[in-house]
Structure formats: C-alpha cells, structure tokens
Amino acid sequence: MVMIDESTARAEIICANAPEGMLAELTHRCPLQCAYCSNPIELERVNHEMTTAEWKSVFTQAAEMGVLQIHLSGGEPTLRTDLEEIVAHTSALGLYSNLITAAVTIDRARLARLVDCGLDHVQISFQDADPENSNRIGNIKGGFDKKIAVAGWLAEMDVPLTVNAPMHRQNIDNLEAVIDLAERLGAIRLEVAHVQYYGWALKNRAALMPTYAQTMRSAEIVARAQERLKGIMGIDFVVPDYYALTPKPCMGGWASRFLNVTPSGKVLPCHAAESIAGLKFDNVRERRLRDIWMDSTAFNAFRGTEWMREPCRTCDRREIDFGGCRCQAFAVTGNAANADPACAKSSFNLGLVAMAEREAETAPPPFVYRRFQKAVV
Amino acid sequence: MAETAQYTPRTRLIITEATRPALRRFVRLHHDAGRGRTVLLAPERIVEPDEIAVDVLKLCDGSISLGAIAVELAKTYDAPELDIRADITDLLQDLADKGYIKDHSIGDDR
Numbered sequence A: 001m002v003m004i005d006e007s008t009a010r011a012e013i014i015c016a017n018a019p020e021g022m023l024a025e026l027t028h029r030c031p032l033q034c035a036y037c038s039n040p041i042e043l044e045r046v047n048h049e050m051t052t053a054e055w056k057s058v059f060t061q062a063a064e065m066g067v068l069q070i071h072l073s074g075g076e077p078t079l080r081t082d083l084e085e086i087v088a089h090t091s092a093l094g095l096y097s098n099l100i101t102a103a104v105t106i107d108r109a110r111l112a113r114l115v116d117c118g119l120d121h122v123q124i125s126f127q128d129a130d131p132e133n134s135n136r137i138g139n140i141k142g143g144f145d146k147k148i149a150v151a152g153w154l155a156e157m158d159v160p161l162t163v164n165a166p167m168h169r170q171n172i173d174n175l176e177a178v179i180d181l182a183e184r185l186g187a188i189r190l191e192v193a194h195v196q197y198y199g200w201a202l203k204n205r206a207a208l209m210p211t212y213a214q215t216m217r218s219a220e221i222v223a224r225a226q227e228r229l230k231g232i233m234g235i236d237f238v239v240p241d242y243y244a245l246t247p248k249p250c251m252g253g254w255a256s257r258f259l260n261v262t263p264s265g266k267v268l269p270c271h272a273a274e275s276i277a278g279l280k281f282d283n284v285r286e287r288r289l290r291d292i293w294m295d296s297t298a299f300n301a302f303r304g305t306e307w308m309r310e311p312c313r314t315c316d317r318r319e320i321d322f323g324g325c326r327c328q329a330f331a332v333t334g335n336a337a338n339a340d341p342a343c344a345k346s347s348f349n350l351g352l353v354a355m356a357e358r359e360a361e362t363a364p365p366p367f368v369y370r371r372f373q374k375a376v377v
Numbered sequence B: 001m002a003e004t005a006q007y008t009p010r011t012r013l014i015i016t017e018a019t020r021p022a023l024r025r026f027v028r029l030h031h032d033a034g035r036g037r038t039v040l041l042a043p044e045r046i047v048e049p050d051e052i053a054v055d056v057l058k059l060c061d062g063s064i065s066l067g068a069i070a071v072e073l074a075k076t077y078d079a080p081e082l083d084i085r086a087d088i089t090d091l092l093q094d095l096a097d098k099g100y101i102k103d104h105s106i107g108d109d110r
C-alpha cells in the first residue's frame, strides 16, 4: 500500500510558493531619528520585543518554509545584544544574512565577531555625503565619522558593503557626492532610493518632497554613473513615483515573495503594511509562520489580482505592477484596494502631482524627528 | 576624510580565455531543495542560473582557466568549443559586472 505523507505534500506546496526573503525588524530602538523612516508612527517598545529563543524559532520556521535570505533590520539591529547568537543561528540554517545598519553603534571587535558568526553582507545607510547635513538629517552627533570607520573595517575584512542613500529634497543636490563616497568606500552596490511616503516619511512629506526638476536631474546623474561604474559598483535606483506615469511595482505582488516580522512578532506582508487601517496582523507568538503566510487575512487581502477594482482590474499592467503600492493607495485615497495614486489612470493622480509640486516649491517645514511617542500605557 | 589617502580606483574585471574565475567569497551556489533548483545567493539578490550555467559555476574554483572550462564542457555537451567559450564568457562577464567573480590568474584570490 502506498502511504501518502500529507505533511510532506503540504510542505512541498508551501515551498513552491514560499517567500524568498524575510525582513526581521529585531528592534525599533534606534540612535538615529530620521524623518523619512518607514517604521510606523507607533513604534514597538523594548519590553514587547521577542526573546532570543523566539527569534531563533522564527528563523528556523522561515528556513523550513523556503526563505533563502534574511535582512536583519530595525530600528537599529546592533542594539540587540544577542545579535551574534542570532547571526550564528541563521548561518547554521544556511540562510544568507544581510545586516541593515546605521553603523553608529558598532565597534571593530563586534563587527569581527558577527563576521565570524557567518554574517554575509552589510548595508549601511548614509543620510548625505556631507557630514554635517548627514548628522542633521539623522539627528545624531558624530554619526557620519562612525559610518566611514565601519565601512573601512568591512573593506579590510572583505565583507561586501551596500551603501543605502535615501534621497529627498534636503540631500538630493549632493547626489554626485554620494555616488563618489560609495565608490571610495569600496561598496559593491549603492541604492539611491527616493523616499517613499508612508510612516514617518508621510508625516514629513512636505519637508522631503523634491521638485520635478530635481527628480529628473537625479535620474540623469544615476544613469551616467551606472555607465561609468559598470563592473565596479552597481547602482539601484528607486524613482520617486509621485512624478512617474506608472507606479512602482509592489515587489512581486503583495504576499508573494516577501514577509516582514516586527520586533514583537507581528507578521506583515510588507514593512509598511501596518499603515493600512483595518488590516489585522497575526503574531508568530500565536501561530506558525507558514500558517500566517498561507492563511492569514492580511496576507490574503491583496494576494493575486482578485481583489482589484477598476482601473486595475482590466489593465494589462496588473500582473506587472500589481496595482502599485497598497500602502500608498490607502494613505492617499483612503482605500487600499484602489489603484496606486501614482498611476496616471488613478482619478487621484492629478491631485497628487499638484500637491507634490506645491509642497516641493514651498520652503520645507522643520522635520518631525522619529521618536517613541510619549504617554503610552 | 581619512580613507581618501589610500584610495585606489577600482577597475572592471574583463573576462578572457585566460581568466581563472572563481566566485567571490560572499557569493554562494546554494541548492534550494524546497524548489528543486540551484541558486546564487548574493548581496540583496537571488540569481537563478540555468543548468548549463550551474555546471560552469561548479568548475569555477580558481584553479582552471576559462579556456580549459570550455574544453571540458564542450566534451560534456558534445558541442563546438568556440560556441561554449563564447557563452561562458558572456555568462561570467555578466556575473563579474555584478561583482560576483574574481580572477585568480591576476592574483585576485580573496
């Protein structure tokens, strides 16, 4: 008699559709206070953070369901004193690990320990190539010099570095200097990412929104640098989609290739998903990761194309950009099932572009720096 | 800035017949059992090479030249060596441009 092992059959189905990448927000604590942070306004507090054992179980479950790469992020992940143990665990599971850090809270010895534990790659954020402006944007004294030092240690240890440079109106005119800096630091990749507007960035949109002319110029600078640096440093460019005609694709579609775990164990289809009011997120403290991936309401809410309305429902780009960003659709139109307002077919598009231009041409208001809210019970 | 003093500009690695290619330390050829395929795990990227590319990459250990790899694979696939060599050169140049390949023939063996 042939025995059908149901658990194996189920595991195979899950693997074929499993996410390849997982973002682990180990903590929301951070020494910087960047006004463009994509973390939610309601940051999660240290006493809600998962324990080392809980995180290890999450990574084990992730590897079992088919995740290949993990991004250790935050907040600032190096504030977790158990980071070495976590990295060693993910490395033993065969996961490719990426540390996403502001690089102001790590010394050489600790970096070396993390590399010994199997850390594969490091991404350092730079707020600007100009030290003073960089420190101002992150609201941190002396941060810039520390980042430069960490990048130097990585080069000595032959650990690959990606420089991440979030761009907005208060640093965009220094883009060429940012590219030079990344090249000099020996980065193998540079991400020039125009800020996306949700979380803290949405609160600070008027202080961040570049003009159309600045945006177009940045695209030209990147294109020239990509040509010049071919084979030396790759440059990924995230365009600011308020000025584009078609929206930025939601990465492979909502709940299709990626998941995000918050410090307290909530599992999100994308790092900004909590900005969508009304969605309920399951927690790994209560359900297995694979069950959340397969069955939770938040993951199924915008999976595939069934949920779409016009103009997306009948649009021939619906499986290319998946209707754009759900979070932006919610933030601007009030309904996450609408087309991304960055799409020219959205009835909200003209208003959005006009608003962006208006904001960009007015003097920037002061930053609302990213902080924990007061008076939380 | 301190680092400017020792800075020497990097150059693009050009793949030729004499190149002794190997994957950089931080790029891993990984058997993805769940999906029944082999992938390259690299910084913020997962590359899915086809079967022939996987065979090429398995021979890229820095000990033999691209020319020698072409000879070997021409036998395995019973295909013209020149075609194979051209294909391998394209494949490895593409990966080199992503920063994934080093060349042991020029002492780049980190």
Ligand code: SF4
Pocket: A248, A249, A250, A251, A254, A269, A270, A271, A272, A273, A324, A325, A326, A327, A328
């Ligand atoms: S919903 Fe928006 S923020 Fe989330 S993954 Fe899709 S495009 Fe990105």
Ligand code: SF4
Pocket: A246, A247, A311, A312, A313, A315, A316, A317, A318, A319, A321, A322, A323, A324, A339, A340, A343, A344, A345, A346
């Ligand atoms: S209508 Fe929807 S699917 Fe079509 S391009 Fe716009 S956002 Fe994308």
